Each structure stands twice: as C-alpha cells, then as structure tokens.
Amino acid sequence: MKKSIGYISSCGIWIALALAPLVLDEWGVSQFAQYMTYGIFALSLAFIWGQAGILCFGQAIFFGLGAYLMALTTLEKFSWFGGSQAIGLILAVLGPGLAAHVVGQLLFRGRGLSGAYFAIVTLATAVIVEIIAQHWSYIGGFNGLLGVPPLVVIWREGLDAFITPMENYYTIFFSALLIYLALLGMVRSPLGIVLATLKDEEYRTRAFGYNIANLKIIAFTCSGAVAGIAGGLFTTQFGFVSPPLTGFALSTEVLIWVAVGGRGVLLAAFLGAIVVRYIENVLSDTLGSYWLMALGTLFIAAVVVAPRGLFGKLLQLPLPRRFRQFVPKKL
Amino acid sequence: MELALIIGLDTLNFTLGLLLVTMGLVVIFGLMNVINMAHGEFFLLGAYTMYMVQQAKMPFWTALLFAPILLAVIGFLIEEFVIRHVYHRFIDTILATWGISLALKQAVIVIFGPSSQSINNPLPEPVEVFGVVYPGYRLFIMGVSLLLATGTFLFFYRTNIGLAARGVIANRAMAASLGINTRFVDRATFAFGAATAGLAGAVMAPIMSVDPQMGVGFLIPAFLSILVGGTTSLLGALLGTGIIGTSSTIVSSIWSQVVAQVVVFGLAIVIIRLFPEGLTGRRK
Numbered sequence: 001m002k003k004s005i006g007y008i009s010s011c012g013i014w015i016a017l018a019l020a021p022l023v024l025d026e027w028g029v030s031q032f033a034q035y036m037t038y039g040i041f042a043l044s045l046a047f048i049w050g051q052a053g054i055l056c057f058g059q060a061i062f063f064g065l066g067a068y069l070m071a072l073t074t075l076e077k078f079s080w081f082g083g084s085q086a087i088g089l090i091l092a093v094l095g096p097g098l099a100a101h102v103v104g105q106l107l108f109r110g111r112g113l114s115g116a117y118f119a120i121v122t123l124a125t126a127v128i129v130e131i132i133a134q135h136w137s138y139i140g141g142f143n144g145l146l147g148v149p150p151l152v153v154i155w156r157e158g159l160d161a162f163i164t165p166m167e168n169y170y171t172i173f174f175s176a177l178l179i180y181l182a183l184l185g186m187v188r189s190p191l192g193i194v195l196a197t198l199k200d201e202e203y204r205t206r207a208f209g210y211n212i213a214n215l216k217i218i219a220f221t222c223s224g225a226v227a228g229i230a231g232g233l234f235t236t237q238f239g240f241v242s243p244p245l246t247g248f249a250l251s252t253e254v255l256i257w258v259a260v261g262g263r264g265v266l267l268a269a270f271l272g273a274i275v276v277r278y279i280e281n282v283l284s285d286t287l288g289s290y291w292l293m294a295l296g297t298l299f300i301a302a303v304v305v306a307p308r309g310l311f312g313k314l315l316q317l318p319l320p321r322r323f324r325q326f327v328p329k330k331l
Numbered sequence: 332m333e334l335a336l337i338i339g340l341d342t343l344n345f346t347l348g349l350l351l352v353t354m355g356l357v358v359i360f361g362l363m364n365v366i367n368m369a370h371g372e373f374f375l376l377g378a379y380t381m382y383m384v385q386q387a388k389m390p391f392w393t394a395l396l397f398a399p400i401l402l403a404v405i406g407f408l409i410e411e412f413v414i415r416h417v418y419h420r421f422i423d424t425i426l427a428t429w430g431i432s433l434a435l436k437q438a439v440i441v442i443f444g445p446s447s448q449s450i451n452n453p454l455p456e457p458v459e460v461f462g463v464v465y466p467g468y469r470l471f472i473m474g475v476s477l478l479l480a481t482g483t484f485l486f487f488y489r490t491n492i493g494l495a496a497r498g499v500i501a502n503r504a505m506a507a508s509l510g511i512n513t514r515f516v517d518r519a520t521f522a523f524g525a526a527t528a529g530l531a532g533a534v535m536a537p538i539m540s541v542d543p544q545m546g547v548g549f550l551i552p553a554f555l556s557i558l559v560g561g562t563t564s565l566l567g568a569l570l571g572t573g574i575i576g577t578s579s580t581i582v583s584s585i586w587s588q589v590v591a592q593v594v595v596f597g598l599a600i601v602i603i604r605l606f607p608e609g610l611t612g613r614r615k
Contacts, residue, residue, distance in 0.1 A: 055422050111607055116366045119425055120554050121603055124596045131593055259426055289441050296434030303426045304416045
C-alpha cells in the first residue's frame with residue numbers, strides 16, 4: 001500500500017494538469033503553459049542536482065542559449081534555415097546540449113571541479129555569458145530580440161496557423177510529459193543508479209571502475225539539452241529573448257524552485273516551479289515588494305528544515321523492482 | 332610615468348578594497364567551510380549604516396564603529412538560526428546563505444527604496460603622493476584595508492584564541508576533544524566575518540553608489556579571489572585579490588570595464604580549473 005502512494009500521486013498530478021484547461025479561462029491556460037515551461041527547466045536542474053549531486057549555478061546559460069537559438073532561427077537571422085520552427089527547436093536542443101558537453105569536458109576531466117568550486121565557476125560563467133549577450137549587437141545587445149513568432153500548426157494555413165492557447169497548452173504538456181518520462185527512465189536505469197552514487201560516494205564509485213568524468217558529462221549534457229528545449233519553447237510563448245534569460249538571476253531562481261519543490265524527485269521539482277510561479281503571480285500584487293522576502297525565507301526554510309522539499313516525500317517513487325533485492329530489508 | 336603611477340595607485344586601491352571585502356569571506360570559508368553568499372548583503376548593510384549615520388547627522392567616524400557592531404549581531408543571529416543547522420551539509424550552506432542574501436536585499440529595498448543614496452565624502456581634499464594628485468579618501472580606504480588585514484593576521488597567528496581557531500580548521504574533532512569550544516569558535520568566526528563585511532561596506536560607501544544591488548558586484552570577484560588564491564590561508568586571499576585586482580584595473584584601463592569583467596572572470600576560471608586547491612594550496 002505505502003509503496004504505491006508515489007505512483008498514485010505522480011499520476012494524479014499529470015492527470016490534473018491534463019484536465020486543468022477545463023476549469024481555466026484562456027488567460028489561465030496560457031499562464032499554466034508558461035509555468036510548465038519553467039517546470040521543464042526545473043526538471044533539467046533537478047536531474048543533475050538531485051540525481052548526480054552536481055550543483056549548477058549557471059543553468060540559465062543553457063536555457064538562454066536555447067531561447068536565443070530558437071529566436072535567431074525563426075527570425076531568419078540564420079537565413080539558411082528559412083525561419084523553420086522545427087529546425088529552431090532542434091537547434092535549441094542540440095546547441096545547449098553541445099555547450100553543456102563542452103563545459104562538462106572542460107570542468108570534469110582530470111582533477112575535475114566539484115561541489116562549491118563547480119557552483120562558483122558556473123556562477124561566474126553565467127555572469128560572463130550575460131555580459132557577452134548584452135554587448136553582442138548581432139543577437140540584439142541589451143534589448144534582445146523582439147517579435148519571435150508563436151509556434152504554427154501544420155494543419156492550418158496562413159494567419160490561422162498560429163497556435164491557439166489551448167493547442168499551445170497541450171504542446172507544452174506533452175513535451176513536459178515526454179521529457180519527464182525520458183529523464184525518469186534514465187534515473188531508474190542502471191546508469192541512473194550509478195549517477196545517484198556520485199552524490200555522496202564518488203570515490204567508492206571510482207573504485208568500482210566507473211569513469212566519474214564520463215558519467216558527469218553524460219548527465220550534464222542531457223541536462224543542458226533539456227534546459228535548451230525549455231528555453232526554445234519559452235521564446236515562442238513570450239515572443240522575445242533578452243540577456244537576463246542567460247544570466248545569474250534566472251539561474252538562481254530555478255534553484256529556488258527546485259529546492260522548494262524537492263530536489264531529489266523529478267516531478268517534485270517540476271511541481272515546485274509551477275507552484276512558486278503560480279503563488280508569485282497570485283501574491284505579488286498583494287505582497288508587493290515583500291514577496292521576494294517571503295520567497296527568500298521560504299527558500300531558507302526549505303533548505304534548512306526540509307531538504308526533500310514540499311513534495312519530495314509525497315512523490316517519491318519506490319525503487320525499480322530489479323534493484324529492490326539489493327536494499328537491506330530493515331533500514 | 333605619471334600615468335603608470337596613477338594606474339599603479341588605482342590597482343593598489345582596487346586590490347586593497349577587494350581585500351577588505353574578501354577578508355571576512357575567507358575567514359568564514361577557511362574556518363567554517365561555509366560559502367557565505369550573503370556576504371555581499373552584509374557589505375550592503377554596512378554601507379547603509381553609514382547612510383543612516385549621515386542622515387542622523389552623527390559624525391562620520393561613528394559609522395565605522397556602528398557598522399561592525401550591527402553586523403556582528405546580525406551575523407551571530409544568522410549563525411544561530413540558520414547556518415548552525417546546515418554545517419554538515421556543505422552544499423546546502425550555499426543555498427541557505429543565498430536565501431538570506433535574497434531576504435536581506437529585499438528588506439533593504441523595502442526600508443530604503445530601490446534607488447541609490449549618495450554619501451558625502453568625509454575627506455574631499457586630494458593628496459599629493461609621489462608627485463601625483465590622488466583622492467585622499469581612497470588612501471584612507473587603503474590604510475583601513477591594510478590595518479584590517481594585518482590585524483586579522485596577527486589575531487590568527489599571534490594570539491591564543493587565533494591558535495584555537497586554527498586548530499579547529501586543521502582538525503575539528505581533535506580540537507573539540509582537546510577542550511576547545513568549537514561552537515564558540517564558530518559563532519565568533521561568523522560574527523567576526525560579518526563584522527568585517529560591515530566595516531568594509533561603511534568604509535567604501537562614500538566612494539560608491541549606495542544601492543541595494545551593490546553587494547552582488549563585489550561578491551563574485553571576492554569569491555573568485557579566494558578560490559584563485561587558495562581557501563586555507565590568509566596569504567591565499569592576499570594573492571587572489573592581488574591577481575584579480577591587478578588584472579581588473581589594467582584590463583579596464585586599456586579597454587573598458589565590461590571587457591575587464593569578462594577577461595578577469597575567464598582568467599579566474601582557468602586558474603581555478605588548473606589549480607583546484609588554489610595557487611597557495613598544496614597539491615594532493
């Protein structure tokens with residue numbers, strides 16, 4: 001009985017999100033689609049932080065890169081693609097994935113960086129990337145790029161082809177679900193189990209003959225690619241990209257969502273992003289400038305008192321059956 | 332020649348200013364292994380203390396007394412209510428102090444508003460040094476920084492309490508079993524680190540634009556200085572701030588401040604990558 005709670009509540013959340021448009025008005029539908037986009041971003045961080053224990057303070061680098069690639073492609077700044085959105089989305093996956101791979105190669109090889117060092121180096125990198133984005137006129141400088149078109153659907157022609165809020169909602173919903181299932185599959189595969197050991201027993205894992213750097217690079221690459229998709233989808237909904245998307249502030253915001261939701265469980269992080277953004281939207285009018293104080297305090301509380309976050313315990317799935325035999329009976 | 336002298340003085344000024352901010356950070360990091368992301372906000376509160384002292388028409392010098400005391404109290408409270416609970420979770424200290432930083436910064440915005448405040452320069456007369464005219468107050472800051480660095484060094488290497496604190500760095504369990512009150516050392520260290528940040532903020536306020544974002548600007552260079560120099564010694568902080576400060580001033584005098592930031596951060600990342608223990612750290 002107790003084991004199935006995680007499954008039931010996880011399925012319940014996805015069903016609730018699938019049915020949410022029934023009770024939301026058009027504005028609410030587009031808002032929740034945005035929250036889910038942030039949720040995908042949160043998934044990318046929860047994957048490396050919660051699973052492999054790599055605390056990245058520069059996750060927005062990959063989100064922003066995806067957003068910029070999507071904008072540059074659809075605005076025909078990359079003229080040889082003819083503004084194709086499909087190619088834009090593909091670039092928004094491949095580009096950040098490649099960038100994450102390169103950063104991973106540079107930082108994890110040899111006597112690689114870990115823990116706080118990695119966090120501070122990625123933080124400084126995010127600042128550098130943001131400064132470069134601000135001063136590079138080809139990608140719009142301080143103002144960024146405006147007028148990115150929304151997604152179009154293939155079954156309608158002309159001006160009608162632009163996606164409706166409802167279609168957009170389900171596009172984001174199914175993207176999020178697919179990404180979630182893919183990451184969950186990785187987490188629950190043998191690879192995922194090895195990644196989880198990096199969190200506290202890196203030396204022991206190495207002693208078993210695993211190549212730590214390779215494992216971390218694989219995880220980081222996947223995470224970068226997922227952050228990139230989130231960025232690409234974000235751009236089509238907001239219609240613009242600007243330097244803050246790549247920088248320090250968004251990188252730390254996503255950390256808060258994941259920590260509040262629950263870093264150890266993918267769906268908890270996803271839900272954390274949705275809930276924090278939702279509350280922010282509802283309360284920021286009433287609380288005004290006190291909102292950030294409240295958020296900061298909530299974040300401290302989540303870190304100090306509840307490292308598993310608000311939803312971590314509720315949504316924790318039991319181990320896959322084939323690994324259960326390795327767990328001591330009484331623990 | 333004169334230009335070289337001015338750049339030299341600017342370099343020294345920036346480096347010593349950075350050292351003033353970094354001092355508290357390295358003490359907290361080296362001693363307690365806590366990455367204090369709220370350090371920039373401690374600095375900010377120090378600067379606002381100076382602002383309040385000026386509003387109250389009290390003499391400038393009293394702020395140099397009030398700021399460290401206020402920040403020591405705040406540091407003590409934060410240590411007691413937050414940091415103490417996450418000592419054993421190293422990475423979580425970064426997150427918890429980041430939350431503190433957010434809340435403190437927002438509190439400043441709520442109380443003083445988001446706009447910047449100006450503070451009168453208490454020593455407006457320029458001074459002539461080695462044939463060049465240089466702002467007198469900048470020389471004062473350099474003096475304070477040198478005094479604080481020397482004082483901290485003497486405290487940790489020439490007093491019994493400093494010896495006890497270094498014992499805790501070297502081996503916490505052993506220090507505790509020899510009867511050193513490690514809880515007291517932790518509290519005192521954190522309060523001391525916060526106090527130096529407050530002093531730095533108060534001292535630097537007259538030459539900076541005092542606004543709620545000023546802490547972040549110093550936080551990252553200060554962290555990079557520590558990691559570049561090495562986390563385990565005060566000498567490392569000196570070397571790290573020297574490298575970051577010198578390269579910043581020289582690059583920004585040749586190109587611009589924007590280029591300087593990118594180049595210096597990039598340089599620091601490369602050094603940290605090549606020497607993960609810092610330049611003064613021992614190779615494992």
